Amino acid sequence: MYRHPHLAQKYNVAAPRYTSYPTMPYWDQSTFSRDKWEMLTARSFNESNNEEGVSLYVHLPFCESLCTYCGCNTRITKNHGVEIPYIEAVLKEWGTYRKILGRKPNIREIHLGGGTPTFFKAENLQMLIQGLLADVIVHPDAEFSFEAHPANTTAEHLQTLYNLGFKRLSLGIQDFDPKVQHIINRQQSFEQVLDITLKARLVGYTSINYDLIYGLPLQTMDGLINTMKFVAGLKPDRIAFYSYAHVPWIKPGQRKFTELDLPEPHLKSKLHEIGRSLLRSFGYEEIGMDHFAMPGDKLLVAQQNGTLHRNFMGYTHQHTQLLIGLGVSSIGDAWYGFAQNVKTVEEYLQMINAGELPVFKGHVLTTDDLIIRKHILNIMCRNKTGWNxxxxxxxxxxxxxxxxxxxxxxGLVELNSHGLQVTELGQHFLRNICMALDARLWADRPSTQLFSMAV
Known part of the structure; x- marks a missing residue:
């Protein structure tokens, strides 16, 4: 990308990441209600449960310390007494959904995100998963995954979750440079990452992902290259190589540093390009936006055969029409509509204990929304789309x-009367290409910045 600095500068605008369409700032609250969400959930379940199955995302928000780069919904505490009440609330919420669904769900995916799922004791995670899987059908192709902090993940975590069906592990690393780790308050050593990786493989995990970020404060070219060399030695199956999203107006923790600490846009573009080049030289192949995998990986196979899917959990090789989000701030996707849970632990617990579904906002997709959503998904997953x-x-x-x-x-796309193809150059600008189709954004251009920068 840095070979085209004028394009990097031109397209370095605030842009959504398109894990959904419409994007959350453009959800229309006027047509949404909890009753409508329950109806859409039941409709999607009845259309898809038998063959596709259902995906579950569980948000576990607790962390012992704040990573200042983080844009996730978190609750910082060292009080582990919060674990059991929170798990009991998630299971009550799942019980409410079970009543809405009306019959046994066929569970295709479970993903534990956060926060820090490994904040929870292994025995408590076992309580959670056993509760979710009680009296359900587990799809023969089911895949369970969880996110983990290398500094607090134990052998007991790995073995307990493996015994419950988890075979995929994602480790948040971001950068191995000590200066970067210090300023973002995310510290784990190479030795810790190596230890967890080896233990997971010994237990039997079939896929290990590393999360890395470019554009972090104090990040340098030499530091990123060293990080990539460390990663090459560990050979994870997948790598997510994300652009740092600087949104201090949403996440005050990012105010620990300023824009002056961040790589300027031209350097950030170089960091991205060098990182991509190194990953390819290590044998990884690029998937959609920000993701890489070794040949033969299911995610890469899905991209090659046209079945790659993208949702609020990121890229997946399996498509489910219904994604149910459980826990504080979780987002559900019933294909015809989206819903998000309340964002504070206190309000979440209060609503659950009152027997209410903790949804507070959402969107019902219109006919235009469904059409545009399909094309944006195709661009993000297949680098092309066709229309009639x-x-x-x-x-x-x-x-x-x-x-x-x-x-x-x-030179970012090739257009014809029946569709478009993203060019090799255009793969650097997928967010911008999707934004051109974003009818809701263009109908109501924001007067203030809502999204992180595209480059």
Whole structure:
């Protein structure tokens, strides 16, 4: 990308990451209600449960210390007495969904995110998972995964979750440079990461992912190269190589440093390109946006055969129409609508204990939304999409196609009367390409910055 600095500068605008469409700031609250969410959840479940199954995302928000780069919903505490009440609340919420579904769900995916799932004791995570899996069908292709902090993940965590069906592990590393780790308050040594990686493989985990970030404060080219060399020696199966999202107006913890500590846009572009080049030289192949995998990995196979999917949990090789989010701030996707839970632990517990579904906002997709969502998913997952104006007439799509013409002139896409193909250069700018089709954003351009920068 740094070979085209003028394009990096031109397209370095605030842009969504498109884990959904419409993006959350453009959800229409006027058409949403909890009753409607329950109806959409039941509809999606009845359409898809038998073959596809259902995905569950469980948000475990607690961390013992604040990582200042983090944009997730977290609760900082060293009081582990919070574990059991929170798990009991999540299981009560799941019980409410079980009543909405009306019959046994076929569980295809479970992902534990956070926060720090390994903040919880292994025995308490066992209580959670056994509660979720009580009296359900587990899909024959089910895949369970969890996120972990290398500094507090134990052999007991690994063995307990493996025994419960977890085979995928994601370790948050970000950068091995001590200066970067200090300023973002995310400290783990190479030795700790090596130890957890070896133990997980010995237990039987079939896929280990490392999360890395470029554009962090005080990050340098030499530091990133050294981090990549460490990673190459450990050979994780997958790597997520994310752009740092600087949103201090949303996450006050990021105010520990300023924009002056961040790599300027041209250097950030170089960090991205060097990181990508190194990962490819190590044998990794690129998947969609920000993700890499070794040949033969299921995520890569899904991209190659056109079945790659993207949702609020990121990229997955399995598509489920219904994703149920459990826990504080979790987001659910019933395909025809989205819903998010309340964002504070106190309000979440209060609503659960009152017997209420803890949803506080959402969106019901319109016909135009469903059309545009399909094309944005295709671009993010397949680098191409096709349209037929006779079978899906949409004035919003026509306008989006006109906006894409400027991107075609810059060599980011190739357009024809039936669709588009993202070029190799355009793969650096997927967020910008999707943004051209984002009818809701263009109909109501924000007066203040809502999203992180695209580059």
């Amino acid at each position: 104006h006779h079978t899906e007439p949409s004035e919003a799509m026509f306008d989006g196609i006109e906006r894409l013409e400027a991107l075609e002139q810059d």
